[in-house]
Amino acid sequence: MAPLVGIIMGSDSDLPIMKNAIAVCEEFGIESEVAIVSAHRTPERMVQYAQLAHQRGIKVIIAGAGGAAHLPGMVASLTPLPVIGVPVPTRNLQGVDSLYSILQMPAGIPVATVAIGNAKNAGLLAVQILATHQPELLEKVQQYRKTLCESVIAKQAKLEELGYEQYLQQMP
Ligand SMILES: Nc1c(C(=O)O)ncn1[C@@H]1O[C@H](COP(=O)(O)O)[C@@H](O)[C@H]1O
Numbered sequence: 245m246a247p248l249v250g251i252i253m254g255s256d257s258d259l260p261i262m263k264n265a266i267a268v269c270e271e272f273g274i275e276s277e278v279a280i281v282s283a284h285r286t287p288e289r290m291v292q293y294a295q296l297a298h299q300r301g302i303k304v305i306i307a308g309a310g311g312a313a314h315l316p317g318m319v320a321s322l323t324p325l326p327v328i329g330v331p332v333p334t335r336n337l338q339g340v341d342s343l344y345s346i347l348q349m350p351a352g353i354p355v356a357t358v359a360i361g362n363a364k365n366a367g368l369l370a371v372q373i374l375a376t377h378q379p380e381l382l383e384k385v386q387q388y389r390k391t392l393c394e395s396v397i398a399k400q401a402k403l404e405e406l407g408y409e410q411y412l413q414q415m416p
Pocket residue numbers: 253254255256257258281282283284285308309310311312313314315316332
């Protein structure tokens with residue numbers, strides 16, 4: 245099946261973070277493609293990727309980059325598809341540089357930016373966008389939310405049972 249989500253990143257060094265977006269797509273049974281595309285290092289490849297993605301059937305692009313993270317914004321400027329930006333954490337500035345680079349887009353060219361390093365939420369947002377037109381997927385999103393809720397309730401029951409000191413000890 246043709247991929248619906250394009251997951252791109254500025255460097256292979258972003259993969260340890262971006263793998264969480266890939267995992268969410270897999271979990272929800274959504275076909276995704278993964279590519280290293282850099283506005284800085286492979287500018288022509290980036291233009292080509294962004295301009296052709298919608299013609300190849302991609303519906304949402306997730307773009308992760310660190311530091312001077314121009315990739316998500318530049319891709320957004322070249323595609324009619326929704327772009328979700330993932331600010332990748334950095335050594336010197338802890339990813340605040342990535343966050344600001346991705347977040348502060350001028351009016352007209354939005355990038356839906358998730359929290360620093362939170363590629364999981366980028367994956368979930370992509371799934372939810374696709375789910376607006378896929379009732380079965382929408383049902384899976386509802387089920388996922390239910391599981392989240394149940395896990396919090398189970399934690400509460402255990403906290404009450406053990407007390408907070410013992411609870412802390414058994415935490416990973
Ligand atoms: N921010 C960008 C872009 C871009 O925005 O086009 N291309 C690469 N990078 C970022 O540079 C960081 C270091 O990359 P290397 O580890 O390859 O030196 C990565 O986080 C990448 O996303």
